[in-house]
Amino acid sequence: xxxxxxxxxxxxxxxxxxxxxxxxxxxxxxxxxxxxxxxxxxxxxxxxxxxxxxxxxxxxxxxxxxxxxxxxxxxxxxxxxxxxxxxxxxxxxxxxxxxxxxxxxxxxxxxxxxxxxxxxxxxxxxxxxxxxxxxxxxxxxxxxxxxxxxxxxxxxxxxxxxxxxx
Numbered sequence: 001x002x003x004x005x006x007x008x009x010x011x012x013x014x015x016x017x018x019x020x021x022x023x024x025x026x027x028x029x030x031x032x033x034x035x036x037x038x039x040x041x042x043x044x045x046x047x048x049x050x051x052x053x054x055x056x057x058x059x060x061x062x063x064x065x066x067x068x069x070x071x072x073x074x075x076x077x078x079x080x081x082x083x084x085x086x087x088x089x090x091x092x093x094x095x096x097x098x099x100x101x102x103x104x105x106x107x108x109x110x111x112x113x114x115x116x117x118x119x120x121x122x123x124x125x126x127x128x129x130x131x132x133x134x135x136x137x138x139x140x141x142x143x144x145x146x147x148x149x150x151x152x153x154x155x156x157x158x159x160x161x162x163x164x165x166x
Contacts, residue, residue: 007047008034008038011034011038015030016030067112070116070147071115071116077117077138078117089134091133091134092139093122093131093132094131094143095128095130096113096128096142097127097128098110098128099152100127100152100155101155102155105152105154107124109151110129112147119131119133119138119139
């Protein structure tokens with residue numbers, strides 16, 4: 001029931017932000033439509049800890065801040081590569097061990113790799129992730145395990161740290 005209530009609040013908050021309308025009739029219709037969506041989602045049995053992972057809580061917020069900083073730093077690094085007249089791009093494939101205990105954790109890890117410019121997750125298989133990196137240095141950064149440790153920390157094994165380097 002907690003997941004359904006949380007989903008309803010997230011849906012209504014999103015609806016409210018996107019609509020920009022604060023007329024009582026429209027607010028009522030928004031509440032009714034969000035309640036209907038939650039009801040249908042519950043009947044379909046898709047409201048669970050993976051579909052709406054509220055158990056991640058504050059740890060996910062801390063991770064998102066760290067990931068946002070890493071994305072900005074990677075954007076700058078990739079821009080430097082592209083603007084370099086020599087275009088020093090040497091793509092590599094690397095297989096990384098995913099230290100996460102759940103499929104959700106592994107998906108968060110693989111998506112985080114893909115969100116970071118210069119790297120793309122190609123495949124997840126048996127707790128390993130095949131990653132394409134534009135240059136070897138990006139692959140080595142991933143092999144250091146910093147992102148893996150932080151995603152594992154979201155699951156509750158280790159508390160994630162806010163500061164770090166890529």
